[in-house]
Amino acid sequence: MPGKWAIGLMSGTSADGVDAALIEADAEAIYRFGPALSEPYDPAFRQRLVATYGGKGALDEIAAVERDLTQRHAVAVQHLLERAKLTPADIKVVGFHGQTIFHAPKERRTWQIGDGALLAQLTGIDVVNDFRSNDVAAGGQGAPLVPIFHKALVDALPAGSPRPIAVLNIGGVANVTWIGRDGSLLAFDTGPGNALIDDWAQRHEGRPVDLGGALAKKGRIDEDVLARLLSHPFFDAKAPKSLDRNAFHSKLADHLSVEDGAATLTAFTAASIARAVYLFPEPAQAWLVCGGGRHNPVLMDALEERLDAPVKGVNDVGWDGDALEAQAFAYLALRSLAGLPLSYPTTTAVPQPMTGGALHKAG
Secondary structure, three states, X not given: OOOEEEEEEEOOOOOOEEEEEEEEEOOOOEEEEEEEEEEEOOHHHXXXXXXXXXXXXXXXXXXXXXXXXXXXXXXXHHHHHHHHOOOHHHEEEXXXXXXXXXXXXXXXXXXXXXXXXXXXXXXXXXXXXXXXXHHHHOOXXXXXXXXXXXXXXXXXXXXXXXXXXXXXXXXXXXXXXXXXXXXXXXXXXXXXXXXXXXXXXXXXXXXXXXXXXXXXXXXXXXXXXHHHHOOOHHHHOXXXXXXXXXXXXXXXXXXXXXXXXXXXXXXXXXXXXXXXXXXXXXXXXXXXXEOHHHHOHHHHHHHHHHOOOOEEEHHHHOOOOOOHHHXXXXXXXXXXXXXXXXXXHHHHOOOOOEOOOEEEOOO
């Protein structure tokens, strides 16, 4: 039987805005996808939000940012309902990821700001948030959480689709889900995604992204800087593993030109993803790419060169690459309500399959 509509909300480490998406699903199956939208943050709010990264700043300012963030998510829900011609009564739950501002799983600490109770009050819909804390408290990495959703999508692909398959999400941090021939899962963060490239473009050009890879396309890769970046101990760690958005910094490229720096940091993202291949139980026969990084043709070309398998955007198989993470948190909210696992030993290194999420009832 078809499920009820659920809304997923995602604000990624790139801090560019809120993604909101509707899915019709239950805790184990996805029936259809509804509309999706993105609500960009204004530059002033984005600056305030990024200033909280690392848990920095006064607690009252972080609380003020959290309130403003939640209100922006409520507006996104309202706009999505209007687009879909639905009412709050049509929605079973909202999956509210919030904004990660600190993530240190070795210390068993993770912090996503976002007021679930306030969002439930503002939208009139039950809200599930705080998806990562249970996993981290139990000794897991707390990320990535989308692999079980990736598996549900891959299981619905036509018969004969390649396996093993890798689903690569390039957000601020990049993560990969490897799905084996028997449906087995392995997932982990591969390293930087767009974060270093975005920060470089912002610092040097006053732009939040290297749009279309324009800067990187004009530059030359500095192989010495690239090698030093790739010497980070994270890449020698076993999977599963996860990263904070600020685990890497572009300062090693500061002596380069704007274009050469962009080219080198783009190559760093591609090369760190390619290093992930050595952690797979068996080589992936295809890579499907979602997240903002798939819009960067220089990065996609670099992946094609470094990966010994076809690489294509997830839209080529009928998925919405811009909405995928938001859709995932709608699905995870439904699983949370049903008490089903969100993470597994092979996805976050948690000792046993782990559910999660905190429910906030509307009204």
